[in-house]
Amino acid sequence: MTTLTTQKPGATLALRGVRLGHRGNVVLDGVDLTVEAGEVLTVVGPSGCGKSTLLRTLAGLLPPLGGTVEQDGRPLTGPDADRALVFQDDALLPWRTVRANVELPLAIGRSRRLPRAERRQVAEEWLERVGLGGHAHRLPHQLSGGQRQRVQLARALAARPRAVLMDEPFGALDAQTRAEMQDLLVDVLAGTGATVVFVTHDVDEALFLGDRVALLGTGEVVPVPHPRDRDSSPAGLRQQIINSL
Ligand SMILES: Nc1ncnc2c1ncn2[C@@H]1O[C@H](COP(=O)(O)OP(=O)(O)OP(=O)(O)O)[C@@H](O)[C@H]1O
Ligand SMILES: [Mg+2]
Structure with a gap:
C-alpha cells in the first residue's frame, strides 16, 4: 500500500x-x-x-x-x-465504472500521468480504503448516495x-x-x-x-x-x- x-x-x-x-x-x-x-x-x-x-x-x-x-x-x-474538489452532488461520470472514475485524475495533468497498470492499482487500493473494494466495476447509478460520496473521496485523494x-x-x-x-x-x-x-x-x-x-x-x-x-x-x-x- x-x-x-x-x-x-x-x-x-x-x-x-x-x-x-x-x-x-x-x-x-x-x-x-x-x-x-x-x-x-x-x-x-x-x-x-x-x-x-x-x-x-x-x-x-x-x-x-x-x-x-x-x-x-x-x-x-x-x-x-x-487542489481537489468534492461537492454535495457527486460529479462522477455516469457512463464510467467506479474504478475508471477514480483513475481519471491520475490520467490527466503533465506531472501526474501514471502508467495504466499503476493507475489501476492506485484506484483499486483507494476503493479498498474507502470500503468499496468489491464495487470497482459498478456504474455510479448502481451505488447508494453514501457509496457515491466514498467514490468521490477516493477520486479526490487518489491523485495525492x-x-x-x-x-x-x-x-x-x-x-x-x-x-x-x-x-x-x-x-x-x-x-x-x-x-x-x-x-x-x-x-x-x-x-x-x-x-x-x-x-x-x-x-x-x-x-x-x-x-x-x-x-x-x-x-x-x-x-x-x-x-x-
Ligand atoms: N454564479 C452566481 N452568480 C451570481 N450570484 C451568485 C452566483 N452564485 C452565488 N451567487 C450569490 O452569492 C451569494 C453567496 O452564495 P454562496 O453560494 O456562496 O452561498 P453559501 O454560503 O454557499 O450558501 P448555501 O449555504 O445555501 O450553500 C448569494 O447571494 C448567491 O445568490
Ligand atoms: Mg453553498
Whole structure:
C-alpha cells in the first residue's frame, strides 16, 4: 500500500484582503484567512453568506474581485490538480465504472500521468480504503448516495492533492451514513498530509472534523479542542457558534 501512504506536504492557502462575489455583486469583503499546511479548517455560516463562493475562489475557479488568494505565497492562477474538489452532488461520470472514475485524475495533468497498470492499482487500493473494494466495476447509478460520496473521496485523494476543498459533501446523507463518512474522512486524511477546507451547515460536523472552525458571517476563526469526540463537543463553544450564525 505504498502508493497510499506516500505523503506530499499540504498546501498553505491564504486570502489577503479578499473581496468575493459574482460579476461585481460583492458577497464578502476584507476576508483575511490563512489555512496552514495539513490543517483541517471547517467553514460554517448562514445560507447565502458566501461559503461556496469562498471555496470556488480557493479552488481558483472564481477570481477574487479584490485582494489576493495565494498557495504557498504565490497567487493562484486558476484551477490546479494540487487542489481537489468534492461537492454535495457527486460529479462522477455516469457512463464510467467506479474504478475508471477514480483513475481519471491520475490520467490527466503533465506531472501526474501514471502508467495504466499503476493507475489501476492506485484506484483499486483507494476503493479498498474507502470500503468499496468489491464495487470497482459498478456504474455510479448502481451505488447508494453514501457509496457515491466514498467514490468521490477516493477520486479526490487518489491523485495525492496538496489541498482538498469540500462543499457540504455529506449534506444529503442520513445521520447514520453521515457519521460513518465523517469517521472515514478522518481516517483517510490521516495518512495524506493534505490541507482541508470543509464547508458545512452542521455545527457538530464542523466541530468534529475541524482543527479550527471559521464562522463566515462574523469573520471569526475558532480553535477546536482535541481530541475529537463526537459526543462531547464543548457545549459552550457549540452554543457560541450557533448564536453567531
Ligand atoms: N454564479 C452566481 N452568480 C451570481 N450570484 C451568485 C452566483 N452564485 C452565488 N451567487 C450569490 O452569492 C451569494 C453567496 O452564495 P454562496 O453560494 O456562496 O452561498 P453559501 O454560503 O454557499 O450558501 P448555501 O449555504 O445555501 O450553500 C448569494 O447571494 C448567491 O445568490
Ligand atoms: Mg453553498
